[in-house]
Amino acid sequence: MSLPSPLNQRTIVEQHRAMEEQQQASFTSFLKWAAQLGISDSPHPPVSSSSSSCLGHTLTVANFPEAGGRGLAAVRELRKGELILTAPKSALMTSQSVIDKDHVLARAIKSYHSLSPTQVLAVCLLVEVNKGRRSSWYPYLTKLPRSYDILASFGPFETKALQVDDAIWLTEKVISKAVSDWREVAALLEQLKLKPQLVNLKAWLWASATISSRTLHVPWDSAGCLCPVGDLFNYAAPGEESAATEVSVSDYSLLQVRASRDGNGTEDPLLGDEHIDACSGRLIDGGYEEDKAAYCLYAKKNYKIFEQVLLSYGTYTNLDLLEHYGFLLNGNPNEKVFIPLEHDIYACHSWPADSLYIQHDGKPSFALLSALRLWATPQNQRKSVGYIALSGSQLSPENDTIVMKWLLSNCRAILKSLPSTVEDDLSLLEAIGKAQLLQSIEMPNNLPCAAAIEFCKFLESMDLCCGGIEVVLLSALPSKVKKSIDRWELAVQWRLKYKKTLVSCISFCSRTIEILSPENGLSR
Ligand SMILES: C[S@@+](CC[C@H](N)C(=O)[O-])C[C@H]1O[C@@H](n2cnc3c(N)ncnc32)[C@H](O)[C@@H]1O
Structure with a gap:
């Protein structure tokens, strides 16, 4: 197949422009609809709901290709703690607000007591989508993304591309949970006579x-x-903003805390806590405020005009972000790399397993270092030095050398056991990026062996035979292939970050061993 001719390219550009204009017009009417619901970015919203937009005083919708795509930008300088968006309770789509207005759904759902709150809300959402233009939420529903890249949407090829057992295991678990959740609601969906799709x-x-x-x-x-409009804020990791402001900001999870969804909706005890700004004594990101009967969102830091206004949905590793949101962050300060630990390492301390990890900068976490120091101590001496290890202090240079050597050789062994290297992944990402940019899949002839094999397997998984093809235009391919390329890219990005953290850990351990060596005079 050949690339588009200049004439065809012009037609594509024109079509694209027409589509953008159409989208803009529909967004304008969406923002007007939201204003009618009482959503506003002004601390003093107009009394009548005749405003032509709920935005414009503080925020505007903008595109941030490098940080979340569609998002919200400041239209003026914002001060930390300023109210930036209010959405009254009646503008929030909840299970209750949908069920209250739909008697058929209300009657049907009564017989399904065992469904979790999340299953119920998902059913409500599908019921509203089924209504099409008859739904009072229609302007909002049409603005929702058509598809997502969260782990539960990964296919077998993309799952395998994660390469690391823990990540593959988690992906398979979330996929099977989604399937079993769906099976549990299937009868209700049938009963509600939704469209087959x-x-x-x-x-x-x-x-x-x-x-x-x-x-x-x-x-x-x-x-x-x-929350229409309120869900257009993209994510910044908590803590990132404190570098730019004087007061350190606490970590308040604004978007739904995921742990509370698991099981039967048991609340996370932290959710009851209000995380208060030390200066203003007020919620930092925001939350539902009973006295105002509204969801109120506040600026987490100072913003310059046209800067993207971000929220912190919570503290997440990149795998968590992929699981719940379908993206990952470069330089995520909350990244954690878990490595397999032998049973006797767990047996000699009481740190929780999830505290034993390698940090984003390659250093072992406080608990992992403490646990390994104890494990590297002869068993009969552990009791007497346990409190020193627990306090985070070095037991001896020799002990630390054993720990660093153990970590170093384990990181090396893990890297060796994975099917591709950092260099392979970098080449693969370049090839994937090129395919996305040119909107065509071409098997590059300079790919390293492991990357070339994976590229070929991708083509085969998409039923695009690997051997004979030269160029396949993405625009001519089903959206399934384009989505799969995006998810594959996420999987490769994730495993590359994982490997880079292990490489940083190896460097950290080598440097430390060097410093501790007798030649440096630090050994006793
Ligand atoms: C609450 S929505 C934010 C608005 C979203 N961008 C939209 O167009 O509707 C959350 C989603 O935005 C994207 N997102 C948010 N923050 C991001 C970031 N820092 N980098 C990449 N994607 C991000 C992810 O797809 C995530 O699932």
């Missing part, structure tokens, strides 16, 4: 991903709420 697994995955990646926490429903 809304009762299948694909639709269920879409609804669950919408909830996973967009709901805000509300105190009365552990499934959270969907």
Whole structure:
């Protein structure tokens, strides 16, 4: 196949422009609709709901290709702690608000007591989508993404591309949970006589991903709420903003805390806590405020005009971000790399397993270092030095050398056991990026062996034979292939970050061993 001719390229550009204009017009009417619901970025919203937009005083919708795509930008300088968006309770889409207005759904759902709050909200969402233009949420529903890249949407090829057992295990677990959740609601969806395309697994995955990646926490429903416009804020890791401000900001999880969704919606005890700004004595990101009967969002830091205004949905590793939101961060300060630990390492301390990891900068976590120091101590001496290790202090240079050597050789062994190297992954990402940019898949002839094999396997998994093809235009391919390329890229990016952290750990251990060596005079 050949690349588009200049004439065809012009037609594509024109089509694209026409589509953008159409989208802009529909967004303008969406923002007007939101204003009518009482959503506003002004601390003093107009009394009548005749405003032509809910934005413009503080925020505007903008595109940030490098940080989340569609998001919200400041239209003026914002001060930390300033109210930036208010959405009254009536503008929040919750299970209750949908069920209250739909008697058929209310009657049907009564017989399904065992469904979790998240399942109920997903059913409500599908019911509203099924209504089409008749739904009072229609302007909002049409602005939701058509598909998501969260782990539950990964296919077998993309799952395998994660390469690391823990990540593959988690992906398989979330996929099978999504399938079993769907099976549990299948009878209800049938009973509600939704259109066939809304009762299948694909639709269920879409609804669950919408909830996973967009709901805000509300105190009365552990499934959270969907907040038009309020769900357009992209994510910044908590703590990132403190570098730019004087007061350190506490970590308040604004979007729904995921742990609370697991099981039967048991609340996370932290959710009851209000995380208060040390200066203003007020919620930092925001939350539902009973006295105002509204969801109120506040600037987490000072913003310059046109800067993207971000929220911290919570503290997440890159795997968590992929699981719940379908993206990952470069330089995520909360990244954790877990490595396999032998049983006797666990047996000699009481640190929780999830505290034993390698940090994003390659250093072992406080607990991992402490646990390894104890494990590297002869068993009969552990009791007497236990408190020193627990306090984070070095037991001896020799002990630390053993620990660093253990870590170093384990990181090396893990890297060796993985099917591709850092260099392979970098080449693969370049090839994937080129395919996305040129909108065509071409098997590059200079790929390293492991990357070339994977590229070929991708083509085969998409039923695009690997051997004979030269160029396949993405625009001519089903969206399934384009989505798969995006997810494959995420998987490669994730495993590359994992490997880079192990490489940093190896460097850290080598440097430390060097410093501790007798030649440096630090050994006793
Ligand atoms: C609450 S929505 C934010 C608005 C979203 N960009 C949109 O267009 O509707 C959360 C989703 O935005 C994207 N996102 C948010 N923050 C991001 C970031 N820092 N980098 C990349 N994607 C991000 C992810 O797809 C995530 O699931």
